[in-house]
Amino acid sequence: MKILVTGGCGFIGSHMVDRLLKDGHEVVVIDNCSTGRLENLAHQKDNDRLAVHVCDIAEYEEIEAHFEGVERVFHIAALADIVPSIQMPQKYHRSNVDGTINVLEASRKHGIKRLIYAASSSCYGIPEQYPTPEDTPIDPQYPYALTKYLGEEYVMHWHKIYNMGVTSMRFFNVYGPRSRTSGTYGAVFGVFLAQKLAGKPYTIVGDGTQTRDFTFVTDVVDACVTASESEAAIGEIFNVGSNNHYSVNRLVELLGGEKTYIPKRPGEPDCTFADTTKIQEVLGWNPSVSFEEGVQEMLNNIDYWKEAPVWDSDSIKDATKDWFKYLK
Numbered sequence: 001m002k003i004l005v006t007g008g009c010g011f012i013g014s015h016m017v018d019r020l021l022k023d024g025h026e027v028v029v030i031d032n033c034s035t036g037r038l039e040n041l042a043h044q045k046d047n048d049r050l051a052v053h054v055c056d057i058a059e060y061e062e063i064e065a066h067f068e069g070v071e072r073v074f075h076i077a078a079l080a081d082i083v084p085s086i087q088m089p090q091k092y093h094r095s096n097v098d099g100t101i102n103v104l105e106a107s108r109k110h111g112i113k114r115l116i117y118a119a120s121s122s123c124y125g126i127p128e129q130y131p132t133p134e135d136t137p138i139d140p141q142y143p144y145a146l147t148k149y150l151g152e153e154y155v156m157h158w159h160k161i162y163n164m165g166v167t168s169m170r171f172f173n174v175y176g177p178r179s180r181t182s183g184t185y186g187a188v189f190g191v192f193l194a195q196k197l198a199g200k201p202y203t204i205v206g207d208g209t210q211t212r213d214f215t216f217v218t219d220v221v222d223a224c225v226t227a228s229e230s231e232a233a234i235g236e237i238f239n240v241g242s243n244n245h246y247s248v249n250r251l252v253e254l255l256g257g258e259k260t261y262i263p264k265r266p267g268e269p270d271c272t273f274a275d276t277t278k279i280q281e282v283l284g285w286n287p288s289v290s291f292e293e294g295v296q297e298m299l300n301n302i303d304y305w306k307e308a309p310v311w312d313s314d315s316i317k318d319a320t321k322d323w324f325k326y327l328k
Helices: 011-022 038-044 060-067 083-087 089-109 143-162 188-198 217-228 248-255 277-283 291-300 313-319 321-326
Strands: 002-006 026-031 050-054 072-075 114-120 166-171 202-205 236-240 259-262
Touching (some): 002 011, 011 026, 011 038, 011 072, 011 217, 026 060, 038 050, 072 089, 072 217, 083 143, 083 321, 089 114, 089 143, 114 143, 114 217, 143 166, 166 217, 188 202, 202 248, 217 236, 217 277, 236 277, 248 291, 259 313
Parallel strands (some): 002 026, 072 114, 114 166, 166 236
């Protein structure tokens, strides 16, 4: 079928495109390439079932025509990062909320049968329950988390009012090849792999005992595809996680190298750990890539991060000063 992927030149989006093309579909990508990279799809440039359009989901007139004839939409495009969302909340609202409304309306106009929304587990804030189920109280700690949750609310509202076949997938700590290399300090794998290539120590936040539900990107893609093919997923919200959680110290152990410590940041949970009972029971889905396998795959593709910024304690302190200023 013909499937559209917003943010298809980005980290998760480009892996989604690979999967859909492998499955035999015709794929349309829209991406403004503000954080995505055309290079992420360079290996598909000769595939005649792929069309890439550089345009912005925040501009309805730019994107609407590309939904013609599309049956499914994977809405992955968004601005990420915590610090820039604090500094530029209007920009984040325009992309993550207004952009989502535009995608919904273009989908409605063209009779899209299914829409899968890439939501964020950051909506839970600092939860009191681990593993964290979908009915945990929502408590965004910064504008990025809020805008992603508002996008999800619009998606579910379009299901309620317009009977659109939607599903929202709350991702937990996605990692894998092609994860972003630029932007404000934040994405741990991109930071650590660039530091490893440069022979610099890993900058560990706090004491490194904090744990994250690191979920490999191909597992996230598989969960989304599975949801898109199930009638039972319509109108539902699912956590997508690895069924485990791992400390930053364990990550450093697997990567190998020296380490240094920087101050713990406010507004961050000591643990992220998805309760995946619902997606297992409703869709029969489980992740397949172990943490050790995933980290090794990152090391196998480490050259991707050779042009990424190399952070140290001083540059991180400067980049995150607004984090400490506002998230007290």
